[in-house]
Amino acid sequence: MLAGKIALVTGASRGVGRAIALRLAEEGADVIINYLRKGKAAREVAAAIEAMGRRVRVVKANVSDPADIQRLVDEARDFGGLDIVVSNAASGVMEPVLAITEKHWQHTLNTNARAFLTLVQKSVPLLTARGGGAIVALSSSGARRVADGYALVGTSKAALESLVRYAAVELAPRGIVVNAVSPGLIDTDAAHFLPNADELLAQVHAATPAGRLVTVEDVADVVAFLCSPRAKMIVGQTIILDGGYDLIYR
Ligand SMILES: NC(=O)c1ccc[n+]([C@@H]2O[C@H](COP(=O)([O-])OP(=O)(O)OC[C@H]3O[C@@H](n4cnc5c(N)ncnc54)[C@H](OP(=O)(O)O)[C@@H]3O)[C@@H](O)[C@H]2O)c1
DSSP: OOTTOEEEETTOSSHHHHHHHHHHHHTTOEEEEEESSOHHHHHHHHHHHHHTTOOEEEEEOOTTSHHHHHHHHHHHHHHTOOSEEEEOOOOOOOOOGGGOOHHHHHHHHIIIIIHHHHHHHHHHHHHHHTTOEEEEEEOOGGGTSOOTTOHHHHHHHHHHHHHHHHHHHHHGGGTEEEEEEEEOOOOSTGGGGSTTHHHHHHHHHHTOTTSSOOOHHHHHHHHHHHTSGGGTTOOSOEEEESTTGGGSOO
């Protein structure tokens, strides 16, 4: 379904981003894999994509730095352009509201929200040059709900979801579809930074109507769909992907 397309996935060395990069390649796309620290892991993802017969490029870049995003998009131009951009990389400081510092705010908001804005601004000319495309951002339920220590990441994701709506409306006339996916708790490295991670994973598992935790493959399926022509009339939405967890009153 994505044959001939070129996709960029930020934070594709591990976890959700890795699964998305692999899925887009399975669907036929060539893929640019961005990472920050785990070069070996990123190169392993690249090797798996190459083994599928797709083209791949690996780019180390810090998405919290606009100059690095410019370099990432320059690499994409050199690679042939862009049809799909997945803004997945995230980071953040876990502190209660009263302990948040200016530095925490800059780090978290720049990585999780400003990175999306910069990526959109810099990649739209490439998407437009190829007749449109799709942009997908990864959000989380902390944008709407309150979890221990999650104030900054939640706030950054709320800003991200809002930007997704604004960008979606501005870019729809250019044939660029912008949406977000908000998965429930997934057992990745990131989940283990949460307080009482194992207990939380077990609790969410038990309380999910669908009977299991969301997996990285579940997320990759939805992202691939949002990048496909079948989803072109879904504009500016945040798709909740949590097996029904959020529906239950607690
Ligand atoms: N896991 C969950 O429960 C969950 C739930 C809802 C939403 N999400 C969202 O899903 C996305 C992926 O989460 P995950 O669980 O897969 O996270 P993860 O396992 O911690 O992986 C994070 C990825 O982002 C990259 N990264 C981090 N900071 C970066 C930066 N400044 N510049 C470039 N790359 C950077 C990392 O690269 P290196 O390893 O190379 O440094 C890594 O590939 C995030 O947006 C997250 O908020 C996750």
